[in-house]
Structure formats: C-alpha cells, structure tokens
Amino acid sequence: MGNSFIQTSNLAQFNNLIQELMQGGPKRTVFQKWEMDLLLDFGTCRMRQSSRGEILRRYQRAVQQYFLRGQYAFPPPSSFLADERARRNRSKLAAAESAVELPVPA
Numbered sequence: 001m002g003n004s005f006i007q008t009s010n011l012a013q014f015n016n017l018i019q020e021l022m023q024g025g026p027k028r029t030v031f032q033k034w035e036m037d038l039l040l041d042f043g044t045c046r047m048r049q050s051s052r053g054e055i056l057r058r059y060q061r062a063v064q065q066y067f068l069r070g071q072y073a074f075p076p077p078s079s080f081l082a083d084e085r086a087r088r089n090r091s092k093l094a095a096a097e098s099a100v101e102l103p104v105p106a
Contacts, residue, residue, distance in 0.1 A: 062074070
C-alpha cells in the first residue's frame with residue numbers, strides 16, 4: 001500500500017508541475033531531482049510558444065497513460081516530442097504517397 005501511495009503522489013506532483021508550466025512557469029524555488037531533470041529537458045525542446053500549452057497537455061496525457069499501465073518511468077519531453085514528430089512525418093509521407101496518382105494506361 002505504501003508503494004502505490006508513492007507512485008500516486010509522484011503522478012500528483014507531475015500533474016502539479018505541468019499545471020505550473022501551463023500557467024507560465026513554476027513559482028517555487030525547491031524542486032526534486034526528477035522535476036529539475038524534466039524542466040531542463042523541457043527547456044531544450046524547440047517548439048512554438050503558441051503550441052506549448054497543447055504540447056504540455058499531450059505530454060501529461062501520455063505520462064498518465066504510462067502510470068495507468070504500471071510504468072512509473074516515463075520518457076523525457078524531448079523524447080516524447082521526437083516520437084510525435086516522427087509519427088507526424090510518417091503520416092504525412094503516407095498521405096503524400098497515397099495522393100500520388102499513377103498514370104492509367106490508355
């Protein structure tokens with residue numbers, strides 16, 4: 001029972017940190033090591049400022065899914081964004097390939 005409390009409390013802390021980021025940034029000065037690692041990694045990610053809130057929401061949902069599956073180690077934001085970009089590029093490539101019309105023999 002104690003172990004699940006720690007895992008649940010980490011998810012709650014994660015959700016609080018994401019909420020702080022969505023509201024413009026953390027206002028506190030004391031962080032746990034994993035929070036600092038996440039903040040530093042997030043700071044290195046390239047993204048439009050206008051997309052930041054939506055990206056944070058998607059990342060939060062992905063991490064929550066990890067927790068629901070019993071995986072308490074989640075990917076850093078940079079890895080999450082790289083996976084999303086790769087998935088989007090594969091979708092674009094597939095759409096472009098299907099849009100190319102083959103000439104019909106006469």
